Amino acid sequence: MTDSSKLLSRMATVLVFAFPVLILCVPRGAGVFLAGVGVLALLGWRGMGRAWREYSKVMTPLAIAVLAFMLVYVGSKLYFHTPWNVIDNPSRTLLAILTCWVILRAAPNPAWLWRGITVGLFLALLIVGYQRFMLGDDRPSAFVQAIAFGNMVAALGLVGFARPGETRRIHAEAWFNVLCAVGILMLNGTRGAMVAMFATLIPMLLIRYRRFTFRMFLVAIVTSVALAAAAYVLPGSPVPARVNQAAQELRQYEQGNIESSVGVRLKIWHVGMQYFANHPWTGVGVGQFARILRATPFCQQQPKSLSCIVEHAHNDIVEAASTTGILGLLTMLGLFLVPAELFRRALIACRGSHHLQGVSLGGAGLAVVMTSLICGLTQVTTAHQANVVFYAGLIGLLLGMAGREAHSASADGA
Numbered sequence: 001m002t003d004s005s006k007l008l009s010r011m012a013t014v015l016v017f018a019f020p021v022l023i024l025c026v027p028r029g030a031g032v033f034l035a036g037v038g039v040l041a042l043l044g045w046r047g048m049g050r051a052w053r054e055y056s057k058v059m060t061p062l063a064i065a066v067l068a069f070m071l072v073y074v075g076s077k078l079y080f081h082t083p084w085n086v087i088d089n090p091s092r093t094l095l096a097i098l099t100c101w102v103i104l105r106a107a108p109n110p111a112w113l114w115r116g117i118t119v120g121l122f123l124a125l126l127i128v129g130y131q132r133f134m135l136g137d138d139r140p141s142a143f144v145q146a147i148a149f150g151n152m153v154a155a156l157g158l159v160g161f162a163r164p165g166e167t168r169r170i171h172a173e174a175w176f177n178v179l180c181a182v183g184i185l186m187l188n189g190t191r192g193a194m195v196a197m198f199a200t201l202i203p204m205l206l207i208r209y210r211r212f213t214f215r216m217f218l219v220a221i222v223t224s225v226a227l228a229a230a231a232y233v234l235p236g237s238p239v240p241a242r243v244n245q246a247a248q249e250l251r252q253y254e255q256g257n258i259e260s261s262v263g264v265r266l267k268i269w270h271v272g273m274q275y276f277a278n279h280p281w282t283g284v285g286v287g288q289f290a291r292i293l294r295a296t297p298f299c300q301q302q303p304k305s306l307s308c309i310v311e312h313a314h315n316d317i318v319e320a321a322s323t324t325g326i327l328g329l330l331t332m333l334g335l336f337l338v339p340a341e342l343f344r345r346a347l348i349a350c351r352g353s354h355h356l357q358g359v360s361l362g363g364a365g366l367a368v369v370m371t372s373l374i375c376g377l378t379q380v381t382t383a384h385q386a387n388v389v390f391y392a393g394l395i396g397l398l399l400g401m402a403g404r405e406a407h408s409a410s411a412d413g414a
Contacts, residue, residue: 008044008105009106009109013109013112015037015108016103016110016401017112018036018116019033019120019397021123023152023386023389023390024120024121024156025124025127026143027143030385034095034389037095037098037396044106048105051104051105058100058342059100059101061342062338062339063097065338065339067097069331069335070093071331072324072328073090073328076323077285080285080288086287087286089383089385089388090286092382095392096392096393096396099393099395099396099397100396101396102400103396103404113397114160114163114164114173117156121184127142139188139189139190140188144384147193147384148386148390149190150184150375152387153181154194154375157181158368159364159368160174160177160178161174161175161178161207161208162174162204162207162360162361163177164356166210171208178201182197192374192378192379193371195374196370196375199374200367203370204363206363207364263307265314268307268314269314269315269318271307272319273321275292276321276322279322280325289310290311292322293308293310312380313380314378315379316332316376317333319383320332336372336373337369339365340365342403343363343365343366343399343402346358346365346403346406349410350362350402350406355408355412358402358406361401361405372391
């Protein structure tokens with residue numbers, strides 16, 4: 001490795017370590033990360049073509065998935081003559097391609113990602129604790145929109161849980177990441193992120209404890225249940241209030257009152273899917289979900305209703321289907337399912353070899369996809385800039401490092 005390659009690798013390692021801290025703890029940290037990826041691409045441009053050819057089995061499917069998504073969204077914008085700003089956030093999915101490409105070229109040390117996650121989660125816990133108890137913020141979220149912040153914390157907590165290593169110290173560090181994430185989510189109060197984290201934590205036990213014994217299984221399950229129970233029963237925890245609020249709002253919706261968080265979501269999901277059934281090929285146009293709502297007789301009669309002033313569907317599937325039709329829905333799902341398949345391949349390639357870090361990276365990537373899909377049932381991933389940069393950036397980082405590990409494992413086995 002030349003001196004310039006070593007410098008590029010060290011710079012990439014710093015960016016990998018900084019990613020969780022920037023995203024969770026630094027105002028406009030997503031922009032700093034974007035700039036960092038751009039700098040690495042410029043410094044390593046001489047080897048970028050070679051990196052693409054060497055890792056084409058990763059880069060080509062990822063590029064096809066992201067570019068297909070962008071093609072449909074740009075096509076929708078042109079067809080409906082909507083403003084260019086409607087594809088501003090969706091266009092940031094291109095970051096997944098560039099980040100993965102840069103990571104494959106620069107070859108950072110993956111170990112620093114796990115360290116960065118622990119630091120980032122711990123600092124984020126301190127920040128939201130200060131915001132909650134000192135500033136009186138009911139939904140503390142550092143410097144990001146509350147729901148998007150919760151989704152990021154859940155995903156990073158699970159990536160931190162997947163860190164490689166079988167020693168007691170490593171297991172303790174993995175559970176410490178989960179504890180920090182649970183603490184943050186308890187203070188933040190994002191219900192979807194909490195559900196996504198605990199639902200994904202169970203299959204992630206197979207990554208954490210690869211030499212699974214029945215005793216380990218019982219201990220891990222009991223620990224997971226205890227965490228969930230503690231989040232509910234601890235004095236001062238907002239979790240029971242949020243859960244009870246959701247149940248109450250559901251009962252109110254059944255009685256005809258939709259003016260609540262749950263009620264609004266159920267109402268707009270029904271309206272959105274009804275519009276999709278009538279316009280399955282084109283939808284209403286990218287970024288135009290609000291037009292669907294305001295055209296309904298209900299919103300014309302009650303324009304100040306909560307369900308008539310939202311700008312997006314609060315659901316990835318409903319948003320994509322109702323605004324960009326079947327093609328938009330399929331390409332949106334491709335942003336999740338294609339990386340998931342690539343992570344699965346990397347995990348299988350590394351399993352049984354000495355590339356145990358590749359197993360952790362592949363498992364972590366699958367956890368990010370699963371968590372994002374579950375969170376996307378109550379929120380639109382591309383609705384907030386920080387959220388889409390987070391997803392695209394983290395997928396790119398993990399896929400780049402997992403791809404390198406899988407490639408090395410395949411070369412060793414050849």
